[in-house]
Amino acid sequence: MKNIANKLNHFLLAAVLLGTTSANALTDALKIKIAGNGYTDETVIRFISGATADFDGDYDAWKLFSTNTKVPSIYTKLDSFSQLSINAYPELDKQYSFDLGTLIPAAGNYSISAVELGSFAAGATVMMQDLQTGYYYNLRDTTSRVFSMAKNTNKNFTRFRIVFSPMITTGITMAADTAPEFRVWQSDGQLMAETSYMGKAQLMLFNTLGQLIGVAEMDGENRVMLNPAATGAYILCMHYDGRMISRKFFFNN
Numbered sequence: 001m002k003n004i005a006n007k008l009n010h011f012l013l014a015a016v017l018l019g020t021t022s023a024n025a026l027t028d029a030l031k032i033k034i035a036g037n038g039y040t041d042e043t044v045i046r047f048i049s050g051a052t053a054d055f056d057g058d059y060d061a062w063k064l065f066s067t068n069t070k071v072p073s074i075y076t077k078l079d080s081f082s083q084l085s086i087n088a089y090p091e092l093d094k095q096y097s098f099d100l101g102t103l104i105p106a107a108g109n110y111s112i113s114a115v116e117l118g119s120f121a122a123g124a125t126v127m128m129q130d131l132q133t134g135y136y137y138n139l140r141d142t143t144s145r146v147f148s149m150a151k152n153t154n155k156n157f158t159r160f161r162i163v164f165s166p167m168i169t170t171g172i173t174m175a176a177d178t179a180p181e182f183r184v185w186q187s188d189g190q191l192m193a194e195t196s197y198m199g200k201a202q203l204m205l206f207n208t209l210g211q212l213i214g215v216a217e218m219d220g221e222n223r224v225m226l227n228p229a230a231t232g233a234y235i236l237c238m239h240y241d242g243r244m245i246s247r248k249f250f251f252n253n
Contacts, residue, residue, distance in 0.1 A: 029118035034074040036110035051088035059088035073103040100160040113144035136212030201240035
């Protein structure tokens with residue numbers, strides 16, 4: 001049975017989110033859930049006009065921690081002394097990152113999943129980085145992922161980071177049937193990527209498990225270097241002007 005802190009957290013999530021949607025449709029809102037030991041906990045990050053990076057009584061909510069020693073907790077942090085169950089920021093017009101705190105009552109396997117309470121733009125990216133392994137995970141695909149986690153009672157410990165990026169727009173118009181050249185090759189232990197596209201673009205490097213292991217930005221430069229580190233098959237995606245090109249290749253380190 002859920003205890004009073006869990007019930008209040010769920011009530012606050014619903015009350016604050018519903019209370020801010022009377023005049024504005026709920027958009028750009030992500031709910032992140034952790035599950036383990038038969039219990040769950042949730043936190044929300046959202047972007048809305050009127051919110052600030054500080055605590056906003058109309059949009060944010062403090063985190064209430066369970067007294068049940070078996071319940072895991074998940075939250076974002078305003079500072080080293082302040083934890084939030086709902087964290088609202090202004091419009092998603094640039095990249096934002098949030099450290100994701102977790103209290104883990106006992107070592108074991110815990111799942112983390114995400115749901116878009118309010119849809120993000122089609123070209124926006126929402127990634128979770130595991131700071132222990134360096135791997136990135138796409139939170140827009142709603143997949144529940146399982147992590148082996150050590151016991152942790154330190155509210156300032158950060159295992160994960162959430163990175164939001166808006167859809168990349170460049171102002172450069174290309175014909176609908178014209179895609180830029182996009183070439184990938186290996187040179188001196190480095191992955192090289194080259195494109196004829198001279199606008200702003202984002203490169204995302206995935207392994208065959210779908211884990212994002214590298215990100216690079218291009219803005220007027222047509223060649224970048226990345227380092228996959230391990231030998232294996234990879235997929236490199238280039239996001240540009242609301243579209244995407246991908247290349248699959250084998251890297252031999």
